[in-house]
Amino acid sequence: MSIGLHNSDIPNPVLRWIDQRMPVFTMMQKEYGSFPTPRNFNYFWNFGALAMVNLVIMIATGVFLAMHYTPHTSMAFDSVERIMRDVNYGWLLRYVHANGASMFFIVVYVHIWRGMYYGSYKAPRELLWMLGVVIFLLMMATAFMGYVLPWGQMSFWGATVITNLFSAFPVVGEWIVQLLWGGFSVDNPTLNRFFALHYLLPFVIVGVVFLHVVALHITGSNNPLGIEPKGPQDTLPFHPYYTAKDSFGLVIYFIVFAVLVFFAPNYLGHPDNYIPANPLVTPAHIVPEWYFLPFYAILRAVPDKLGGVLLMFGSIAVLFVLPWLDGSPVRSMRFRPIARIAFLLWTVAFFVLLYCGGKPAEEPYVTISRIAAAYYFAYFLVILPLLARLEKPLPLPESIARAVLGGGPLPGGAAAKPMEKA
Amino acid sequence: MFRTTLKALAVLGSLVAFAPAPASAAGETIHIPDTRFSFDGIFGTYDRASAQRGFQIYKEVCANCHAMHLLSYRNLRALGLTEAQVAAIAATVQIQDGPNDEGQMFERPGRPSDRFRSPFPNPQAARAANNGALPPDLSVIAKAREGGADYLYALLTGYGDPPAGVTVMEGMNYNRYFPGHQIAMAPPLSAGQVEFADGTQSTLENMSRDVATFLQWAAEPELEERRAMGIKIILFLTVLAGLAYAVKRKIWANAH
Ligand code: HEM
Numbered sequence: 001m002s003i004g005l006h007n008s009d010i011p012n013p014v015l016r017w018i019d020q021r022m023p024v025f026t027m028m029q030k031e032y033g034s035f036p037t038p039r040n041f042n043y044f045w046n047f048g049a050l051a052m053v054n055l056v057i058m059i060a061t062g063v064f065l066a067m068h069y070t071p072h073t074s075m076a077f078d079s080v081e082r083i084m085r086d087v088n089y090g091w092l093l094r095y096v097h098a099n100g101a102s103m104f105f106i107v108v109y110v111h112i113w114r115g116m117y118y119g120s121y122k123a124p125r126e127l128l129w130m131l132g133v134v135i136f137l138l139m140m141a142t143a144f145m146g147y148v149l150p151w152g153q154m155s156f157w158g159a160t161v162i163t164n165l166f167s168a169f170p171v172v173g174e175w176i177v178q179l180l181w182g183g184f185s186v187d188n189p190t191l192n193r194f195f196a197l198h199y200l201l202p203f204v205i206v207g208v209v210f211l212h213v214v215a216l217h218i219t220g221s222n223n224p225l226g227i228e229p230k231g232p233q234d235t236l237p238f239h240p241y242y243t244a245k246d247s248f249g250l251v252i253y254f255i256v257f258a259v260l261v262f263f264a265p266n267y268l269g270h271p272d273n274y275i276p277a278n279p280l281v282t283p284a285h286i287v288p289e290w291y292f293l294p295f296y297a298i299l300r301a302v303p304d305k306l307g308g309v310l311l312m313f314g315s316i317a318v319l320f321v322l323p324w325l326d327g328s329p330v331r332s333m334r335f336r337p338i339a340r341i342a343f344l345l346w347t348v349a350f351f352v353l354l355y356c357g358g359k360p361a362e363e364p365y366v367t368i369s370r371i372a373a374a375y376y377f378a379y380f381l382v383i384l385p386l387l388a389r390l391e392k393p394l395p396l397p398e399s400i401a402r403a404v405l406g407g408g409p410l411p412g413g414a415a416a417k418p419m420e421k422a
Numbered sequence: 423m424f425r426t427t428l429k430a431l432a433v434l435g436s437l438v439a440f441a442p443a444p445a446s447a448a449g450e451t452i453h454i455p456d457t458r459f460s461f462d463g464i465f466g467t468y469d470r471a472s473a474q475r476g477f478q479i480y481k482e483v484c485a486n487c488h489a490m491h492l493l494s495y496r497n498l499r500a501l502g503l504t505e506a507q508v509a510a511i512a513a514t515v516q517i518q519d520g521p522n523d524e525g526q527m528f529e530r531p532g533r534p535s536d537r538f539r540s541p542f543p544n545p546q547a548a549r550a551a552n553n554g555a556l557p558p559d560l561s562v563i564a565k566a567r568e569g570g571a572d573y574l575y576a577l578l579t580g581y582g583d584p585p586a587g588v589t590v591m592e593g594m595n596y597n598r599y600f601p602g603h604q605i606a607m608a609p610p611l612s613a614g615q616v617e618f619a620d621g622t623q624s625t626l627e628n629m630s631r632d633v634a635t636f637l638q639w640a641a642e643p644e645l646e647e648r649r650a651m652g653i654k655i656i657l658f659l660t661v662l663a664g665l666a667y668a669v670k671r672k673i674w675a676n677a678h
Contacts (some may be wrong), residue, residue, distance in 0.1 A: 081492050083564065085645065091644040092651075236677055244673045248666040255659045262652020263464055268566060274566035274641075275558075284601070291530060 031217050036235035037242055038223035040404045045221070045242075046249030053078050053250060054104045055209065059202050061097040069149065071195035073188045076151035077276040095265040096257075101143050102268045103257050105291035108136060116153040116322075118221040119331025119345060126323040128215040133319045137206050140292070142201040145194040147289055152273030158287045159186045159194075163298070167307040185279070186241025225403055227396055234400035285360055293357030294350055299367040299375070300361045311373070318380045325380050327388035335394040341389045346379040426566050451676045452599055454569040454576050457631070461571075461638060464653070467646050468639050470502040476636025477501065479629055481511075483610055484560065486550060492561035493640055494508040496534040500635075500643060550649035553593045555606030562583050563639035564634075571638040574601065578630035 008026060019025040070079040083090035112132070115121055121129035143329040144162065148155045163186065166176040182189025203323050220229070229235045236242070260267065268290055272283050288296050295312050302308035318325075333340040352372040359365040397403035458565075460469035477498065480490070495512035499505065506547050512532035517539060520527035532539065540559075542548035567573045576599040584596035584603070594604040611633075616624045622632075639645075 078492065085492065085497075091648065100564075240673050240678060244666075244670040248663065248670045251659055251663040251666050255656060255663065258652060258655050258659060261657065262648055265648070271566050271568050274562045 003046070005214065008032035011086040011202065015151075017308070030368070031213075032243075034235065035217070035240045036085050036220070036229070036232070037134050037238045038221055038229050038234060038400055039241075040223050040225060040327045040400050041221070041242065042224050042244075043249060044110065044224075046246055046253075047111040047114060049246045050250065050253050050312060051104065051111055052209065053253075055108055055202070055205060058097065059101050059102065059206075059344045061093050062199070062202065064093050065097055066199060071149070071192050071193075073151060073191055073277070076149060076331075080150045092261070095261045097146075098269065099257065099260045099265060100147065101289075102260070102265045102291065103253075104139065107253070108139065111212065112136065112319075113347065115222075117333050118222055118224055119226050119326070119333070121323045122326065122329075122331050125215075125218045125222065128212060128219060129323060130210055130320055131212040131215060133316065135205055135212060135318065138201055138205045138208065142198060143289065145198040145201070147273075148191065148194045149198060150273060150278045151191065151283070153275040153277055153283050154270045154273040154286070156277035157283055158278065159190065161286050162288070163190075165305075165312075166413045168309045170306075206217075207407075210214060222271075222331060222401065224334065225334060225400055226335070226396060230399050253277065273372075281319075287358055290354070290358070293355075295357070297353040297357035297365075297369045300357075301366065301373045315376060318343060318377065320383075322380060326384040327395070328384075328391065330393040330396065335396055336387070336391060337394065338391045339384070342379060342387065347376065349373075349375045349379075444457065453599065454573050454599060457572050457634070458574045459516060459571055459631070459635060462643060463633070464649055466649075468501075471620060471622075472632045472635045473501050473639050474503065474636075475616075475622060475629075476622070476632035476634070476639075478618065478634055479611070479616050479633045480560070480614055484633070486541055487548070487557040487607075488560045489542070489557075490538045490561045490640060491540055491559055493538045494534070495532060495536055495538065497643065505534070512536060550578075553606060557607065560637055560640070562641045563646070564638045566641075570641075571634040574634040574637055575630050577605075578611055578633065579626055 005020040005021040005070075006026065008016050008023060009023050010016040010019045010029075064081060068079065068083045068090065071078055080094065083094050089350065115129060115132070144158075149160045163177055163180045166180065167173040169176065180185065180190065181187070181194075186202070223229075238278055268285065270289075287293070295315055298315050299308040299312040302311050326340070328336065330336055333343055346372055349372040351371060353376065356365045356369040460466060460472065480488075488634060495508055498508050498511065503511070510536050515532040515536075516529045517532045517536050522528055542551065544657050547558055558605050564570045564574060567654055569576070577597060580597045580599040581595060582598065586602070588596070590596050590604055592604060595608055596603055597605045611626055611629050613625050616629060618624060642648075
């Protein structure tokens with residue numbers, strides 16, 4: 001590439017003038033206009049766009065909440081209620097933000113599930129996948145600290161329990177906990193730093209999302225068949241095909257979101273968080289928000305504190321190495337009859353853990369959590385590596401176009417029928 | 423087939439996972455009966471007359487012990503009280519203000535912009551006056567208890583003699599619905615305690631329903647506006663979904 005003005009073909013003269021000096025319009029056209037996209041996406045491929053919209057919603061509502069919120073232990077709770085009562089549409093801002101966090105996790109869980117089912121983590125998309133896991137971790141940190149801000153009973157006790165986990169680490173544990181607390185217990189310095197970090201991390205997420213998309217646009221998208229497009233007959237330009245499809249998905253997502261915000265704004269929350277934080281009164285059951293429950297269940301399934309903490313972090317760390325645990329060259333589970341069942345069982349285990357995480361740490365929930373946690377790890381560490389050698393995959397279709405546009409039997413039976421016409 | 427199983431699985435999973443956990447204490451699950459309220463359901467609204475009576479009960483009974491410091495007298499306008507009525511109610515309390523130009527704190531009659539005056543200056547004073555028990559602030563109590571208004575109604579009507587074999591500690595009262603069944607609050611309501619201007623009988627059930635309605639409104643004053651907006655937005659989105667789907671079909675018509 002030589003130095004000089006970019007050769008732009010944007011028709012509008014003003015935009016062209018900008019584009020010649022800074023070709024962002026050419027880039028948008030290339031990456032979101034004509035970008036060649038496999039023609040056989042099903043609706044699971046909407047969820048990346050939904051996550052992006054959700055992130056923007058969180059930042060937009062969060063910035064306005066922050067204008068009215070007071071990060072001080074003696075005022076935080078009342079300032080949130082003041083937002084609900086006295087700020088114009090403050091109740092809307094807050095309920096969108098609080099339920100937006102839940103929506104974000106629903107969307108991202110489906111997005112991750114999609115990646116696992118269709119093998120999107122496999123070569124050449126390993127880095128793309130790992131950046132996704134980084135986003136997931138950052139989201140968890142952000143949501144955890146956000147939940148502390150209203151300074152209710154669950155805010156305080158959730159923060160106490162979770163930060164205390166770090167004390168399980170030998171040598172550095174105590175030091176980390178004091179660093180998180182800014183003192184010797186969860187108190188005003190904790191609230192202050194959590195607010196600062198809660199404001200910061202979403203913008204870090206924006207940065208990692210950008211890298212995630214850069215990586216995506218190098219490898220291109222995976223698709224429900226898990227085979228690479230072989231030529232133009234296998235792809236469609238992103239616009240208007242997928243802009244139209246994503247728009248429809250987006251409206252459905254907004255409907256679900258609206259039902260939560262307008263008719264059940266506190267359904268996914270915990271009533272105890274409307275009791276102001278009180279360090280002297282411990283709630284009967286301390287439960288984190290629903291989206292942390294599977295990991296909470298894994299934590300509590302282990303009788304040893306350090307073991308529990310390691311296993312909990314391990315349950316996410318294992319996702320980082322998933323591309324190397326699953327050696328099978330076949331991506332989509334549609335062509336892996338045994339792995340598909342193993343993965344569906346993994347999904348069941350995930351829901352079981354979610355359920356048990358919300359129950360008190362007593363029988364039978366502890367035993368059930370142990371079985372589910374064992375399967376959670378076995379799937380990654382034993383079943384996938386073994387299946388890569390032992391499983392005989394079904395024959396792959398010749399090309400996407402052939403599978404979608406007919407001409408030969410549809411591979412994988414009825415399940416391979418794309419959802420477009422649904 | 424496989425896809426349907428998958429969907430059924432997801433729906434089932436989420437239903438099981440999010441089924442609201444019943445209130446439980448010491449391992450025992452207390453069933454809170456469902457009470458009919460005017461604000462039930464997605465089209466429900468606050469019964470203004472009931473909420474006004476509920477406020478009267480709060481003012482005459484509960485306010486002796488319980489603060490509601492998140493509410494201002496001006497908020498009562500939303501219950502249908504006139505400006506003059508609100509000003510008159512506010513003026514019945516003395517509010518500490520100041521310091522004045524001489525640096526002195528002073529008392530003055532309340533104004534509509536004042537927050538509800540709290541019965542005690544601090545939690546310690548509240549405990550001292552209540553045998554060591556702390557009457558919680560009631561501003562958001564309807565959001566802060568599993569069961570919400572149903573629980574409040576059940577609590578207020580749930581006093582009675584303990585079952586055989588259960589001894590109640592000194593200064594405590596037996597209540598069927600309070601977690602653990604021993605509550606430091608003596609039965610606050612009894613029939614005939616309050617006289618309503620609109621002629622409503624002050625039975626225990628009526629009063630409990632009225633005060634629960636008032637407390638629900640206090641906790642969620644935005645409820646009616648929220649639901650009205652929600653219905654409009656969801657109708658709009660449903661139409662938009664239809665349009666978006668039609669556009670998508672048209673664009674994809676020749677692509678597969
Ligand atoms: C990744 C994006 C984000 C997530 C997942 C997230 C999550 C959360 C959660 C779970 C809460 C507690 C809600 C509640 O129960 O009240 C919260 C509160 C809050 N967040 Fe965020 N947030 C995000 C972005 C932001 C941003 C960018 C800002 C500011 C610029 C912000 C400002 C606030 C404030 C002021 C509160 C306290 C008010 C309240 O509790 O409603 N958030 N956040």
